Amino acid sequence: MANLKLTRVNKVQVLTWSDGGKGNVFNDESVGEWSAVLDQLESTPGNTALVIASEDPKFFSSGLDVFWVMQQPDVKPFVSQLENFLIRLSLLNMPVIAAINGHAYAGGAVLACAADFRYMRADRGRFCFSEVKLGIPFTAPLLEVVRLLPAPDAVYELALTGEAWGGDVCAARGVVSASLKENEVLPAAMARAEQLAELDRSTYTAIKRGLRHQLVASGQEPVIAE
Secondary structure: OOEEEEEEOOOEEEEEEEEOOOOEEEEEHHHHHHHHHHHHHHHHOOOOOOEEEEOOOEEOOOEEEEEHHHHHOOOOOHHHHHHHHHHHHOOOOEEEEEEEEEEEEEHHHHHHHHEEEEEEEEOOEEEOOOOOOOOOOOOOHHHHHHOOOHHHHHHHHHHHHHHEOHHHHHHHOOOOOOOOHHHHHHHHHHHHHHHOOOOOOOHHHHHHHHHHHHHHHOOOOOOOOO
C-alpha cells in the first residue's frame, strides 16, 4: 500500500500512516487503503491489539484532503465511505490505541476518537475539532464517533468552540490517557497495546461493542474474532 504500513511486534499490530508530507489526509485513495487494512485486521486470528502511529513529524492527521474534496462533483459517496470506515475502526475486534505524535485536526481528531485509548505528545501538536470554524457540521455517524471520547464535557467544548488543545490540556480534560515527551508517545502506546493484547479478544470485543452500542445500532455488521 502506498500510504499505510502494517507490521507486527509480538502480539501487537502497528499501523503507520505516511502520505509523503501531505498531512495524512483523508481522500478516496487513503480511505480505500484504511478499509483494506481493516479487512486484514478483522480476519487476523488470535489475541492481538492495534497501535495507530504516524511517520509525519508534524501531523497525526490533518483530516480531509480539502483540495481533493473541492474537486469532486459529488462528495456524498466519499462521505459515506469515510463514515463506514470510522465506524468499522471504532468497533474493530481488538484493542486500538492511538499514538498522537502531532496535530490531530478535524477528521484526524475523529480518527483518534475511534481508538479505545490515546497517548499524545506534550510539546507539539494540537487536538482540534475545526468543523465549527470551517462551516462543516458533523454528520450524524461522525458525531457518534466523536462522542466515544470518555470526556463529554471536553467533547462539548471542543466541538462548539473549535479550540485547539495541546497534550497537557487534553490529558487534564480526559481526552487522552497521558501527555508525554515525543520519544515516549509510541512506547507508551505499545506498552498499553501489549497489555491489552493478553486479554481474551472475543470478550474484549463484546465489552467494547456493548459500551459503543450506539454504533452497533447504526446498521454495521462487524466481525467478532473467535
